[in-house]
Amino acid sequence: DGGITQSPKYLFRKEGQNVTLSCEQNLNHDAMYWYRQDPGQGLRLIYYSQIVNDFQKGDIAEGYSVSREKKESFPLTVTSAQKNPTAFYLCASSDRGQPTNEKLFFGSGTQLSVL
Amino acid sequence: GENVEQHPSTLSVQEGDSAVIKCTYSDSASNYFPWYKQELGKRPQLIIDIRSNVGEKKDQRIAVTLNKTAKHFSLHITETQPEDSAVYFCAASGMQRPPPFGGFKTIFGAGTRLFVKA
Numbered sequence: 001d002g003g004i005t006q007s008p009k010y011l012f013r014k015e016g017q018n019v020t021l022s023c024e025q026n027l028n029h030d031a032m033y034w035y036r037q038d039p040g041q042g043l044r045l046i047y048y049s050q051i052v053n054d055f056q057k058g059d060i061a062e063g064y065s066v067s068r069e070k071k072e073s074f075p076l077t078v079t080s081a082q083k084n085p086t087a088f089y090l091c092a093s094s095d096r097g098q099p100t101n102e103k104l105f106f107g108s109g110t111q112l113s114v115l
Numbered sequence: 116g117e118n119v120e121q122h123p124s125t126l127s128v129q130e131g132d133s134a135v136i137k138c139t140y141s142d143s144a145s146n147y148f149p150w151y152k153q154e155l156g157k158r159p160q161l162i163i164d165i166r167s168n169v170g171e172k173k174d175q176r177i178a179v180t181l182n183k184t185a186k187h188f189s190l191h192i193t194e195t196q197p198e199d200s201a202v203y204f205c206a207a208s209g210m211q212r213p214p215p216f217g218g219f220k221t222i223f224g225a226g227t228r229l230f231v232k233a
Contacts, residue, residue, distance in 0.1 A: 031219070040124065042204055042225035043159070058220075090158065094219065102147045102208040102219040106158040 003027050006091050006107035012115050013078065013085060021076045021110045023091035030095065032074035033104065036060060037088040046089075049074055078112060086114050117142040119207050121224025129232050134192040136227045138205035141186070145207035147219070148181060148188045153202045153226075162203075163190070195231045202226045 004025040013019045023032065031050050035043040045058030049068040063082025068074055074093075078085045088111050092104040118141040128134050140148075146167040151159035165172045165179045165188065172179050176195075181188040192199055208221040 033221075035223075040225060042121070043223040045220065045222070048220065059222075102221065103149065103161055103164070104151075104159075104221060106160075108158050 004091060004093050004105050004107040006089075006110050008110060009108070011110055011112045013112060014115050016080045018077055018079050019112070021078070021089055021091075021112070023074045023076065023107055025072055025074075025093045025105075025107075027093055027095070027105060028071070029093035029105070030071070031093060032068070033092040033094075034058075034064075034066065034074070034076045035090045035092065037090055037109075043090065046076065085112055087112060117145075117207070117220075117222045119205060119222050119224040121205050121227060123227060124225065125228045125230075127230040127232065128195050130195060130197060132195055134195055134199070134229055134231075136190045136203055136205065136229075137187065138189070138207075138224050139185075139187050140207040140222070142207060142209055142222070143186075144209035145222075146210075147208040148179070149206050149208065149221070150177075150179060150190050151204045151206065151223075153204065155201070159204060192229075195229075197231050197233050200229055200231045202228050 007022045033048040034046040037043050044060050046064050047066040049055035052071050055068050065077045088109050090109045091107040121138045149164035152162045153159040163179050165181050176193050178191045204226050205224040206221050208219045
């Protein structure tokens, strides 16, 4: 373990509430990613960021927001607009500067549930 | 948009037998194809990868093949063991935007749950 850290491990959201998932990495990686994992659907890309102060929408960005103010941090906010937020959320990072920079390093995940 | 199809969704084999998982991708720009293994309650871990300029790669009991023309790639596990039981994800990755903000976007298949019976 270590390298990329997600917190909390479990999170509960009340209806109408925004919640923020933390992702921190000390690998000096430029790129960071957020994936959502639902049973039987694999990993779906929510947002990704290749460099500080820049990020792009993935395939299921609606109801989510991100920021990338620091290289080591890429927090994900699940807003009240996300009507089905219950899922396992995985953060990942990769090093843009290496030949094999597509290799993803994953955090241990956050399980979000709705109360 | 980009899509990766993975089959089968569930695979059960006897210990010592081989297991094969197949994937197809849609984005012609994809040039890197990793496979990740996720054990129950743990994070996905890279087990093997292949680039588009290579047709086959082997690492001990696991091998991956790529047919870029047909946009197919497969994972082969030989002499399976109970500890191989996990969910396996294929993925396809390609450059999305040019520098300085350019980078790779990785699209995953839906996963295959492999059971190895002792």
